[in-house]
Amino acid sequence: MEPGGSSGVGSGNSGTYTPEIAESLRFEEEIQSLIHQSFDGSSAAGGSFTALLGLPANQAVELLHHPGPGEPPASAASSSPTAGDLWRLRLGEHHAATDALRLPFGGSSTFVERAARFSVFATDDSPASSSGGGLSPGLKAEPPDSDSPPTLPAPAGRPRRPSKRKECEKSKAKAVAKKSKSAEENTSAAKPAAEENTSGDKLPYVHVRARRGQATDSHSLAERARREKINARMKLLQDLVPGCSKITGTALVLDEIINHVQSLQRQVEFLSMKLAAVNPRIDFSGLDHILSAECGPLAVGSGCGGGASGTAMWASDTAASTGGIRRMPPPQQIWHLDLVHPQQSSTVWENNGAAHPHFLLSPAISLVGYDPAGSVPLNSNQLKMEL
């Protein structure tokens, strides 16, 4: 393709393609300039000619058939760089494109012809040659193939506007009895997206379409719904198990899940062994009344506030009771220090001075059945360092 600056709005359809190709490029530039200039707001929604000029054929078609509030100009603008590709993609649908474009622009047939020709010539040469000749008669005599316009925007616009296109597509598709081959593959491609929508959003249409050659009885529909449920649960599991999102295929994912469950169970066993090893040295009678006291104050505090409220309670406790009854949630505190609030623990130690380490330590010491009286300061320092 030569980048062309050839002049002349050629209307003659000569045998050579170079002037037309150059013109197509110029046309694209026109489109892009138009888009960048005048495509800020609702010009698309207005359905004006210049607005439609700015869109590639398929989007224009969609707008015409379903004039919703602005196919967002952003999407149109984003698609404009790929306008050239889109032109090329529309192999079989240029007929419908021109047909649709014909509808409002009864008078501007020249533009329509030009647009049609450009779409044609952007594609392969051989089909272009044959279809180029037959295009102008095809323009008027084309039977309204209402199936292809909906499918036109379907694959291109699918990632952007699933719900809107789905409505458009379904409304069209329901009317048409026969489906052509290209329409079929488009609809089958768009159907999973459409079905996702039915299960996900609340859309006015709940028609479920069956592919060509598939039964529409309740069995297959229910089957499909069940399959979707299973897939949804599998996705949830995949998120839960680390490292499963990259794996494709149900069997491998299930493998990973099984491995993960087994490893977790093994860890539990190992930890229980460790706990059993520590257990004989623990004086559970000490744990007893500590826990019973712990249940009260703990009921108040929530997760994060546990530490803070706990300190307040300790302060009140030191005021209320003597050091005889230790109303601390000691294992809790230790765990909090370990995992959740390491900084908070240090500040707590600083603030409460000597009383706090005493309280902190006493349960630990009582756990191992030691007399806390003598060894408090020493142990407090050690625990502070370790925890």
Next chain:
Amino acid sequence: MISASSSSASSSRKKKMKQAESKWRTAAQERIYRRRLLEALRATASGAGPRAVKEAADSALALTARGQSQWSRAILLGRCRPRRKLLLKAGGKVRRGRRRPRPAAPVPVAAAAPAPAGKKVRDRLRVLGRLVPGCRQLSAPNLLEEAADYVAALEMQVKAMRALADALSAASLNAAAAGEAESNVV
């Protein structure tokens, strides 16, 4: 307990999914479990062995699940001595309260999974059913849901037990060291 996550207005399936994860990740749940774990540990005879500890931990975990999941019910009911009668009674009562009672156990896996119908997948699903306690005769979507809940619960259990073990061992080490130092000093 789970109020925040379960009060969403979306479909029931989404609610269940949200519950599976967020239910076990909250700190409140963890604290509840830790308390139950300590109680259970206290209840075990000291020097009874690691298996008793593991059973105690699992029972505590199942208790924290409040009997809303199949595996938790299976664990709890499995521990009861008078198994048969209590199983039927408690199982029936709980189930009727929570879910639709299933008159007959469905055919394992095969009836509900046409898409993951490969032989490998079905084998894997059966293995998974064996791993999760009490979920052998479960259909595929339910099994997957139970597995998700079970995995989340197991992770929380591991976290809590590891913390407890570390804290206890640190405390005991400290006390031992302090004790030695003291005896040396004295």
